[in-house]
Amino acid sequence: MKKLKIATLGILALLLILPASLKAELLFSTSQNTITITGSNPKASGNLVIPSTINNLPVTSIGRYAFQYCSGLTSVTLPSSITSIGERAFWACTGLTSVTLPSSITEIGERAFWGCSGLKGITVDIANSTYSSNDGILFNKAQTSLIAFPGGKTGAYTIPNSVTSIGNGAFNGSTGLTSVTLPSSITSIGQETFSRCSGLTSVYFMGNAPDTDSYIFENSFNLTVYHSPDSAGWGATFANRPTALWFADGLLGSINGNAITITGRNPKPTGDLIIPSTINGLPVTSIGDSAFYGSYELTSITIPNSITSIGEAAFYGCSGLTSITIPSGVTFIGSEAFMWCDGLTGVYFLGNAPAKGYGVFGGVLGA
Known part of the structure; x- marks a missing residue:
């Protein structure tokens, strides 16, 4: 079979390693003797294997929006040459079920896996010095920052006590999430963190009200925010959602008069x-x-x-x-x-x- 080549404004193409019925061209650009994957034509589907080199140059990054809306994509294999994944690189890849990140990854853009409603887990190579995973959830190495909660995980989740911050859009679109418990160590929550979590009914805070904006629960309409009666910074609402009390023995309640x-x-x-x-x-x-x-x-x-x-x-x-x-x-x-x-x-x-x-x-x- 003849390999197709496209050269338009520095954008090249490579045949994806896919079954015959799913063949597409991998698009990329070259800069400073390295390759950035910028997308595919047509949209990638099935099992996507990113090569470690193209034209004898190392593939070092997945570009911004590279595979957005590739709903037929089910898995991705990333080589050890990859060091960065761009913002929203796999945005709304609803068929993607798992991702494994190699030890070489040092940078992941915001919302890289946002809207991946079928994603059950993100695994990080234990040798990675920047990122880690716990129960399929993406953290920084020290697990002080929660970066991404897979959109396909369901049920209740308790954030580890080591976490002090939650990244922008970390839980965005997790429709199967029903409740979240946040430790007292949490001091900041990013933008749209719990947006579009339609199944989320309860968010439990063990400490004081953290710094955040009013849009963290945008389009998550059915939830109540619970907090300890002896914690500070709370009012009748938090980020435009009603609050109630969470007592030390686990009982929930409200004060009327x-x-x-x-x-x-x-x-x-x-x-x-x-x-x-x-x-x-x-x-x-x-x-x-x-x-x-x-x-x-x-x-x-x-x-x-x-x-x-x-x-x-x-x-x-x-x-x-x-x-x-x-x-x-x-x-x-x-x-x-x-x-x-x-x-x-x-x-x-x-x-x-x-x-x-x-x-x-x-x-x-x-x-």
Whole structure:
């Protein structure tokens, strides 16, 4: 087969090492006797292998936007000659599932892997002196800066205590991310860090409010920011998102006037859970809507006498509960509060019958 060559304004082309049905031309430029990969024509797909040399010159960098929108690209092999990856080099490569960075990489541009919604992990050669990876997440070598969270990772994530800063767009587009816990060591968060994280509902801060801008949660509409009551710099909102309290024992809550409403727990409770009657000198008077929704590993709950109301779906689906004692102070129980708690065999009321919504014990045998 004849090799195609293109020379236009210093841009050359090389045939990619791909199956016949996926062949494309690798575009590059030459400067100071080194090669920068600038893209491909047509867009790269399948398994992309970047050569270490072209025309006997070392391939040292992947240029800015080089493979943006190459949605058919599934894997990339980078040679040990590569020292830099440009800004947004693999932007929106939605089919890319894994990336391995060689020891030679010393510079990665901002948002290099932004929008890679299928990316499950980034691996860095242990000999790399600039970058490292932990659980597939990209950090600087000392792991004091979190650079990129793969867009295809799902569930909850706790940032290591060593981290002090989070880079621009680090979590951008991680739609499967549900919650993030940030250690007290975090002092700065970059622009658009948690933007477009549509599945993100909870962000937990263990320390004071960090330096950031108002756009870190842009287009992430469904989240609440939780913080410790004894930390500083917080208000009713943070970066345009509502805040609530995260107490030392993991309970979540909000202050209404001079009383506390329990709104959940991080992580979800297992085994026995005791709700305190006071927290930081304030009475705990209510359990909020959906507070322990789906906590199926919860086996018992102790509700204090200070509680006056239990919200809608507060214990919905807590199938591990076998009995509940409702103290005499409770005057209202919301709809579906104990729905599908199908392990319940007894509910004991210590006071008068409270007002209630519909289906409080729906789905519970004998209710």
